[in-house]
Amino acid sequence: MRPEKTEQPAADAEKDKPAAATAAKEKEALDTAIDAYIYAYPMVTVEMTRRVVTNMEKPEGTRGPMGYLIRLRSYPAPAFKDVTAPNADTLYTSAFFDVSKEPWVLSIPDLKGRYALFPMLSAWTDVFQVPGKRTTGTGAQKYAITGPGWSGTLPAGVTEYKSPTGLVWLIGRIYCTGTPEDYKAVHAVQDQMSLVPLGSYGKAYKPEPGKVDPSLDSKESVRDRVNGLDGNTFFKMFADLLKTNPPAPDDAPMVAKLAKIGIVPGQDFDPSKLDSAVTKGIADAPKAAHEKIMGHFKDAGTGENGWTFTTKAGVYGTDYLQRAFVTAIGLGANRPQDAIYPTSEADADSKPYSGANKYVMHFNKGEMPPVDGFWSLTMYNGEYFFVENPLNRYNVSSRSKFTPNPDGSADVYIQNESPGKDKEANWLPAPKDKFVLMLRLYWPKEKPPSIIDGSWKIPPVRIAAPSDTTKEKTGTN
Numbered sequence: 001m002r003p004e005k006t007e008q009p010a011a012d013a014e015k016d017k018p019a020a021a022t023a024a025k026e027k028e029a030l031d032t033a034i035d036a037y038i039y040a041y042p043m044v045t046v047e048m049t050r051r052v053v054t055n056m057e058k059p060e061g062t063r064g065p066m067g068y069l070i071r072l073r074s075y076p077a078p079a080f081k082d083v084t085a086p087n088a089d090t091l092y093t094s095a096f097f098d099v100s101k102e103p104w105v106l107s108i109p110d111l112k113g114r115y116a117l118f119p120m121l122s123a124w125t126d127v128f129q130v131p132g133k134r135t136t137g138t139g140a141q142k143y144a145i146t147g148p149g150w151s152g153t154l155p156a157g158v159t160e161y162k163s164p165t166g167l168v169w170l171i172g173r174i175y176c177t178g179t180p181e182d183y184k185a186v187h188a189v190q191d192q193m194s195l196v197p198l199g200s201y202g203k204a205y206k207p208e209p210g211k212v213d214p215s216l217d218s219k220e221s222v223r224d225r226v227n228g229l230d231g232n233t234f235f236k237m238f239a240d241l242l243k244t245n246p247p248a249p250d251d252a253p254m255v256a257k258l259a260k261i262g263i264v265p266g267q268d269f270d271p272s273k274l275d276s277a278v279t280k281g282i283a284d285a286p287k288a289a290h291e292k293i294m295g296h297f298k299d300a301g302t303g304e305n306g307w308t309f310t311t312k313a314g315v316y317g318t319d320y321l322q323r324a325f326v327t328a329i330g331l332g333a334n335r336p337q338d339a340i341y342p343t344s345e346a347d348a349d350s351k352p353y354s355g356a357n358k359y360v361m362h363f364n365k366g367e368m369p370p371v372d373g374f375w376s377l378t379m380y381n382g383e384y385f386f387v388e389n390p391l392n393r394y395n396v397s398s399r400s401k402f403t404p405n406p407d408g409s410a411d412v413y414i415q416n417e418s419p420g421k422d423k424e425a426n427w428l429p430a431p432k433d434k435f436v437l438m439l440r441l442y443w444p445k446e447k448p449p450s451i452i453d454g455s456w457k458i459p460p461v462r463i464a465a466p467s468d469t470t471k472e473k474t475g476t477n
Contacts (some may be wrong), residue, residue, distance in 0.1 A: 016066040030279030032260050037289035039254050040238040040322040044281055047241055048226050050096045053082055057209045057217045065210025067097045068349030071190040078386040081221040085330045085384045088394040089376050090173035091186050095195055099147035100166030100244040105201045109192035111138035115175040115373050117338055123245035127314040127335050136442050141199040162466050166244035170465040171332045177399055231282035232271045239269035250318050305460035309342035329384055338411040340451055342439040348460030355432040358415040365408035370456050374398045375441030382434035
């Protein structure tokens with residue numbers, strides 16, 4: 001009877017083999033689809049942003065058709081949801097344009113010493129060029145942005161910038177103090193800028209009106225639109241985008257991985273040709289990928305006094321998770337030489353921020369953020385958008401006139417309710433619930449004291465002492 005006892009487990013094991021093989025195949029497909037989703041997330045987000053922003057007949061506010069310069073005339077309001085983590089320090093002059101068929105020429109007037117930068121992003125969100133005060137000075141400049149594989153002759157005085165993708169996103173930022181007088185001065189600079197196809201350069205040019213897609217007429221944020229796409233729709237959009245926005249040469253291993261789930265650059269994505277394991281992996285990938293992207297926060301950069309920042313933004317190489325994470329919380333981020341964005345979701349004691357508490361950020365005398373451009377501390381809600389408040393103040397910055405402490409130091413009061421009229425100059429209004437802080441350092445100093453080499457430390461944010469917040473000493477190390 002003993003043989004009968006040993007044969008039964010063996011038979012069960014044989015039966016389990018197909019199930020185990022199927023499970024292994026589904027896991028491999030899911031892992032591959034998650035990696036592919038993370039890789040594709042920036043491009044799909046840029047495309048969705050383009051669709052929403054350019055869904056206009058003519059420029060209006062923060063939006064305008066393809067090939068039009070969109071000249072933002074004031075800081076974004078809390079209702080602005082087109083791009084996460086906007087700033088209230090510069091006036092944007094932006095545009096989406098297609099260089100897959102023809103180069104476009106960007107003309108920048110004399111800025112007369114004013115700080116500005118004009119980063120040009122590929123469809124992957126990499127900053128491939130960034131003219132501006134730090135790199136090219138503030139004199140008048142002209143650039144021809146050419147697409148992949150383009151060759152030809154350019155007019156005299158026009159510098160070529162090669163784009164690695166057909167889609168280009170210009171996100172120009174011109175520093176502005178926010179006063180009526182300075183708004184007017186920056187508007188004059190914006191009005192002198194131009195963007196025209198190479199074939200129309202030097203001629204009278206009037207762009208065609210944009211075509212409006214009524215289905216995009218919604219207040220839903222771009223991020224919610226992208227995150228709401230099912231796997232098949234997401235990857236179909238991605239495959240279409242790859243036709244004019246090729247992968248980088250270093251992406252070859254990822255391109256090989258994409259083929260395992262039916263995505264081949266230059267070809268349509270057809271999920272009907274995929275087996276059930278791959279189909280299931282694609283269906284389950286978005287949720288798992290989102291969790292992995294946002295879970296990257298703790299590993300996205302350097303941790304310091306409750307702040308996380310990175311010097312890996314703007315140019316990402318093959319660090320696809322980092323690129324996706326920056327896309328999710330700060331789409332359009334600059335190169336670190338131009339800006340570093342320390343971000344904090346919790347105080348120095350690792351407790352998430354809540355408007356139910358009052359906080360203090362203390363700067364010792366002479367230890368404000370070291371920059372050659374400017375700095376700002378911006379308040380966002382839990383979704384990385386501006387917060388409505390009685391002062392219409394979304395940040396404090398290098399242009400703020402802080403009320404100093406007797407020893408010359410300064411305290412920033414971060415709370416929902418006013419700290420009192422005598423302290424409102426130092427107040428950064430917070431919502432009643434969850435919030436996020438972002439410290440921007442534009443053109444950070446590279447010599448000590450510097451955030452880049454660690455010789456300047458970001459002060460922690462602590463819950464204020466109930467007795468006297470002006471005596472709170474939580475300064476830098």
